[in-house]
Amino acid sequence: xxxxxxxxxxxxxxxxxxxxxxxxxxxxxxxxxxxxxxxxxxxxxxxxxxxxxxxxxxxxxxxxxxxxxxxxxxxxxxxxxxxxxxxxxxxxxxxxxxxx
Amino acid sequence: xxxxxxxxxxxxxxxxxxxxxxxxxxxxxxxxxxxxxxxxxxxxxxxxxxxxxxxxxxxxxxxxxxxxxxxxxxxxxxxxxxxxxxxxxxxxxxxxxxxxxxxxxxxxxxxxxxxxxxxxxxxxxxxxxxxxxxxxxxxxxxxxxxxxxxxxxxxxxxxxxxxxxxxxxxxxxxxxxxxxxxxxxxxxxxxxxxxxxxxxxxxxxxxxxxxxxxxxxxxxxxxxxxxxxxxxxxxxxxxxxxxxxxxxxxxxxxxxxxxxxxxxxxxxxxxxxxxxxxxxxxxxxxxxxxxxxxxxxxxxxxxxxxxxxxxxxxxxxxxxxxxxxxxxxxxxxxxxxxxxxxxxxxxxxxxxxxxxxxxxxxxxxxxxxxxxxxxxxxxx
Numbered sequence: 001x002x003x004x005x006x007x008x009x010x011x012x013x014x015x016x017x018x019x020x021x022x023x024x025x026x027x028x029x030x031x032x033x034x035x036x037x038x039x040x041x042x043x044x045x046x047x048x049x050x051x052x053x054x055x056x057x058x059x060x061x062x063x064x065x066x067x068x069x070x071x072x073x074x075x076x077x078x079x080x081x082x083x084x085x086x087x088x089x090x091x092x093x094x095x096x097x098x099x100x
Numbered sequence: 101x102x103x104x105x106x107x108x109x110x111x112x113x114x115x116x117x118x119x120x121x122x123x124x125x126x127x128x129x130x131x132x133x134x135x136x137x138x139x140x141x142x143x144x145x146x147x148x149x150x151x152x153x154x155x156x157x158x159x160x161x162x163x164x165x166x167x168x169x170x171x172x173x174x175x176x177x178x179x180x181x182x183x184x185x186x187x188x189x190x191x192x193x194x195x196x197x198x199x200x201x202x203x204x205x206x207x208x209x210x211x212x213x214x215x216x217x218x219x220x221x222x223x224x225x226x227x228x229x230x231x232x233x234x235x236x237x238x239x240x241x242x243x244x245x246x247x248x249x250x251x252x253x254x255x256x257x258x259x260x261x262x263x264x265x266x267x268x269x270x271x272x273x274x275x276x277x278x279x280x281x282x283x284x285x286x287x288x289x290x291x292x293x294x295x296x297x298x299x300x301x302x303x304x305x306x307x308x309x310x311x312x313x314x315x316x317x318x319x320x321x322x323x324x325x326x327x328x329x330x331x332x333x334x335x336x337x338x339x340x341x342x343x344x345x346x347x348x349x350x351x352x353x354x355x356x357x358x359x360x361x362x363x364x365x366x367x368x369x370x371x372x373x374x375x376x377x378x379x380x381x382x383x384x385x386x387x388x389x390x391x392x393x394x395x396x397x398x399x400x401x402x403x404x405x406x407x408x409x410x411x412x413x414x415x416x417x418x419x420x421x422x423x424x425x426x427x428x429x430x431x432x433x434x435x436x437x438x439x440x441x442x443x444x445x446x447x448x449x450x451x452x453x454x455x456x457x458x459x460x461x462x463x464x465x466x467x468x469x470x471x472x473x474x475x476x477x478x479x480x
Contacts, residue, residue: 007282007285007331007332008330008331009329009330009331010330021257021259022219022257022258023219023220023257023258023259024219024259025195025219027167027193029165029167030165031117031164031165032117032165036167038167038168038195038219039259040197040219040220040222040259040261040287040288041168041197041220041261041288041335043119043120043167043168093330094329094330095333096259096287096288096333
């Protein structure tokens with residue numbers, strides 16, 4: 001068993017390199033034509049932009065990289081996108097659906 | 101951008117197809133927990149569905165849009181074909197949870213399940229105190245084996261949930277139980293006050309905490325959840341009898357989940373057989389989708405048209421669906437009535453008093469969950 005003090009909350013910033021844990025799956029739900037994030041006892045329904053972010057969470061790209069890629073693709077201000085992505089990734093990391 | 105959790109998923113979608121299936125692979129179990137949610141009348145081994153039948157059920161489930169399978173029991177690891185079932189179900193794109201007592205798996209067996217595509221393991225714990233935990237489960241060294249399995253689950257990179265049923269015989273340890281789950285490496289902990297169905301209904305007086313204990317434990321758990329944010333997620337199940345509003349049982353009858361028993365009966369919830377007068381179809385005779393869409397048992401309490409007052413005019417009727425049908429039946433003899441856990445039920449005062457008076461007396465001996473055989477006169 002691990003010591004309680006060893007486990008800490010991951011704080012997400014532009015340098016974090018998020019990745020889906022093995023036990024969380026981003027999957028297309030054919031029957032309902034939507035994307036779902038399948039996690040223990042949870043089914044999450046990410047919107048289009050959240051799906052775009054999640055597909056780039058490969059453990060290689062940093063949050064900063066992801067923000068610039070999406071800023072270009074969606075022709076949106078990079079600063080705002082970065083803040084939104086940090087919020088999203090932090091939220092998912094807090095629930096254990098992303099790790100970094 | 102946002103990510104909605106399933107609680108907020110569009111109602112129309114849910115009415116069409118369920119998202120989760122609870123598969124009770126067997127009712128056999130080495131543990132004898134007195135709050136087991138299995139029915140008192142359990143399926144025997146020779147009634148259990150075969151490997152091929154279970155695989156077919158999961159194929160049908162995937163085809164009709166079910167996303168998650170909860171492999172439960174009894175103790176699902178007693179099925180020798182579990183790896184075969186898991187690898188097939190996984191190949192259909194289903195997300196698999198194993199709900200286990202954790203006392204039977206070996207390291208090799210755990211690895212085989214991970215390799216077959218299992219993503220998530222839920223281990224029950226009875227208490228943070230090993231002696232008391234093993235007494236409650238009536239199983240020697242169970243506590244130690246569960247801790248060992250938790251390590252293997254982490255080793256093979258599966259998600260770990262610890263489920264801790266809380267009742268008067270472990271409630272004082274709730275803080276230690278939460279700490280234990282953190283030490284076990286759990287990603288998620290369910291601190292679940294016992295729900296009084298099945299064996300727990302029989303053992304209610306031996307399990308019911310006082311109102312003060314329940315409120316205290318709730319506060320401890322809520323504080324811990326705040327402290328453990330980002331470290332371990334916590335789901336807290338409040339004690340039904342002391343609540344003011346009922347839980348949205350199963351997310352609504354025939355709305356999100358279905359349950360397949362070891363012998364293949366398809367139920368809207370695992371306790372549904374306690375409601376007299378309902379007939380349940382079997383996967384041996386009818387397709388799963390057909391049962392879900394058209395069977396009498398599923399349509400009986402679907403939506404809100406079946407409701408009587410005070411549910412019918414209640415503004416929460418689409419939120420909690422009148423609570424639990426089984427509990428309504430158990431107390432009123434009519435499953436259409438409001439769950440007495442609801443403050444608007446005329447019986448609510450009675451169940452609160454019942455709970456308080458049972459909790460005020462010394463606990464009677466447990467009636468252990470057994471397929472057959474003599475019940476002990478006192479606890480071991």
